Each structure stands twice: as C-alpha cells, then as structure tokens.
Amino acid sequence: MAVALQPRHLTSTSPVPERRKKDAKWTPSSTQGAHASNILANTDFVHQTKEIIHEVFYALLLEQGVKLNGYTTGHVEPIFSSETNRKVYNSLMGACRQFLRLHSDQIRRDVEKLDISETTLCITFHSTMHSIFSDCVNWGRIIALISFAVLVAYKAHKTSRHVVESIEGWLITFICQNLSQFIMKQKGWASVPDRFSSDKIGGDTVDAKNGGGSWLALAAVGVGAALVTAFLSR
Structure with missing residues (x-):
C-alpha cells in the first residue's frame, strides 16, 4: 500500500535537534547540531526562506509544465512581504x-535512475540533498539543490500529485536547518541579487566568492555526485 507523505514545514515551535559538540572547524554536517537551536529561533530567516523558496519552487514547476498552487496560466508576479x-x-x-538550461538534460537522466516511489522518496530525496553538500557549501550548489528539487x-x-508539497517542505526544512549558517554568514538572502546579477551567471564566469571556477560547473559536479551516491545506495 502506498504511503502518503506529508509536508514538513518549519515553525518557531518545531522540535530542536539534539545539540552536538561544536567542532572547531565548521562543516556542512555540523549545522544541524550545535547551531540548530539558533537557526530555528531565527523566525525571520525561516519565514523569509519559506516565502522565497515557495514562490521559486512553484514558478519553476510551472515552467516545467506543472500547474499547481495557483500557478496555472502563464507567469503571475507573486506578492512578497x-x-x-x-x-x-x-x-x-x-x-x-x-542552471536548468545548461544541465537539466543530464540531471533528468540521473533523476530517472532514482527510486522515487512513494515508499522511498523521502529517504532518496534527503540522502541526495545531504550528498550535494557533503564536501562544501556554496551558492552554486544551493541553486543546484533548488533545481534538483x-x-x-x-x-x-x-x-502522485500530492508528494509535490512534501518535496517543497523537505527543501525548505533542509535549507533552514543545514544551510542557514552559511547563508547568514554571506549577509543573508539579501546578498543574492549581487551574487547572481546577469553578468555573474554565465557558464564561463569565474566567481571568486564561491571558491573559484564556474559556479554552474561546481554545482553540476555536486549534484552529479549526489545522484550517483543516492542511486548506488538505494
């Protein structure tokens, strides 16, 4: 029998993950432990993330031909706070x-190999998200994460139409719990327009802030490795 998946959204009253010993050097995996309570307490960041990612997620889905959540005909400019x-x-x-223009064909082929049936989707999706950031966090991989989702x-x-809300919820929760420290250290979401201005998102652009090299290429490598890991461990 298929298992109905329910979306998990963060709220200011969500349970805080158990604290872990703070590492001397920050790594992606350390964010969910010692820093989780501070992240979850920052309700402004959580609300901002939910508002932005919600609109991006469904607008991109519409461009893929999926009409949900009010996005039904053409592009409607969302209302923001x-x-x-x-x-x-x-x-x-x-x-x-x-990113999708350059890499969607490759990633679609890899996604087709993943087991995303209702009984395994949650595990597959979460393992892939963690794998994308297993060795580093940068803005390119955050873009890749959203596109992958x-x-x-x-x-x-x-x-199964109803799992789309679950995927959106998992994406928002992952960003809030695992990527918040990085985003806030980069001056928050407000820094995104400067980082992704039109002269910085070309495929051959070198972005020193992301560690050098094309951020699109870096992101593609991260997603590709994550998909392989998820596929081999399914």
Missing part, C-alpha cells in the same frame, strides 16, 4: 533557469 524578497526571488529564478517534483507529479 518586502522588496528585498522580490529581488531575491527574481535573482534565484534567473540563476535556476540558467523541482525536477524531482516534476517526475513525482506524474504519478
């Missing part, structure tokens, strides 16, 4: 479109 969030949304949309939702929607 602040001008900053609107600018972040526009920048993320541009970056994700560029959209392509998984696109595939899952074909057989």
Whole structure:
C-alpha cells in the first residue's frame, strides 16, 4: 500500500535537534547540531526562506509544465512581504533557469535512475540533498539543490500529485536547518541579487566568492555526485 507523505514545514515551535559538540572547524554536517537551536529561533530567516523558496519552487514547476498552487496560466508576479524578497526571488529564478538550461538534460537522466516511489522518496530525496553538500557549501550548489528539487517534483507529479508539497517542505526544512549558517554568514538572502546579477551567471564566469571556477560547473559536479551516491545506495 502506498504511503502518503506529508509536508514538513518549519515553525518557531518545531522540535530542536539534539545539540552536538561544536567542532572547531565548521562543516556542512555540523549545522544541524550545535547551531540548530539558533537557526530555528531565527523566525525571520525561516519565514523569509519559506516565502522565497515557495514562490521559486512553484514558478519553476510551472515552467516545467506543472500547474499547481495557483500557478496555472502563464507567469503571475507573486506578492512578497518586502522588496528585498522580490529581488531575491527574481535573482534565484534567473540563476535556476540558467542552471536548468545548461544541465537539466543530464540531471533528468540521473533523476530517472532514482527510486522515487512513494515508499522511498523521502529517504532518496534527503540522502541526495545531504550528498550535494557533503564536501562544501556554496551558492552554486544551493541553486543546484533548488533545481534538483523541482525536477524531482516534476517526475513525482506524474504519478502522485500530492508528494509535490512534501518535496517543497523537505527543501525548505533542509535549507533552514543545514544551510542557514552559511547563508547568514554571506549577509543573508539579501546578498543574492549581487551574487547572481546577469553578468555573474554565465557558464564561463569565474566567481571568486564561491571558491573559484564556474559556479554552474561546481554545482553540476555536486549534484552529479549526489545522484550517483543516492542511486548506488538505494
């Protein structure tokens, strides 16, 4: 019998993961432990993340041909609680479109190999998200994560429409619990428009802030490795 998956969204009252010993050097895996309570306590960040990612997720799905959550005909400019969030949304949309334009065929082929049936989707999706950031965190991989989530939702929607909300919830929760420290150290979501301006999202652009090299290439490597890991460990 198929297991119905329910979306998990963060709230200010969500249970805080158990604290772990703080490492001397920060790594992606350390964010969920010692820093989790501070992240979850930052309700402004959580609410901002939910608003921005929600709109980006469904707008990108619409561009893939999936009409859900009010996105049904053409592009409708969403209403945001602040001008900053609107600018972040526009920048993320541009970056994700560029990433999907360059890498969607490759990632779609890899996604097709993944077992994303209702009984395994949660495990597969979470293991892939963690694998994307197993060795480093950068903005390119955050763009890749959002794009990957959209392509998984696109595939899952074909057989089970209700899991799309679950995927959105898992994506938002992962960002808030695992990537918040990095994002806030980079001056928050407000820094996104400067990082992903039109002259910085070309495939051959070198972005020193992301460790050098094309951020799109870096992101593609991260997703590719994660998909292979998830596929081999399914």
